[in-house]
Structure formats: structure tokens, C-alpha cells
């Protein structure tokens with residue numbers, strides 16, 4: 001598996017190269033940008049809001 005270089009911080013040169021080529025800054029693919037990257041996890045909602053609007057799934061004990 002060679003995934004070590006994929007998620008690392010981009011160098012300035014690599015970042016510029018991707019922007020020049022209109023490549024995704026996240027996965028370096030063309031056709032989309034990092035904010036629409038399909039390889040990016042979409043669940044960006046914080047999970048630590050304890051009962052703000054009353055979700056029934058929030059009161060499930062895990063032990």
C-alpha cells in the first residue's frame with residue numbers, strides 16, 4: 001500500500017502545480033476541486049453536541 005504521500009501536507013510547489021493544472025488539491029484528480037472531492041469524507045458535522053434538538057438516536061448507550 002502506498003498511501004503515505006497522499007494525505008500529507010502539500011508542498012507549495014505541488015500545491016501550485018495542482019492549481020495550475022486545475023487538479024483537486026485533496027486527491028490530485030481533475031474534474032473537481034477539493035471542496036467537492038469524492039474522496040473526501042462528507043461527514044463534517046461535529047458529533048459532540050449533546051442533545052441540542054432532541055435526537056432519539058443520541059440516547060443509545062454503547063456499553
Ligand SMILES: [Zn+2]
Nearest residue numbers: 024026027037
Ligand atoms: Zn479530489
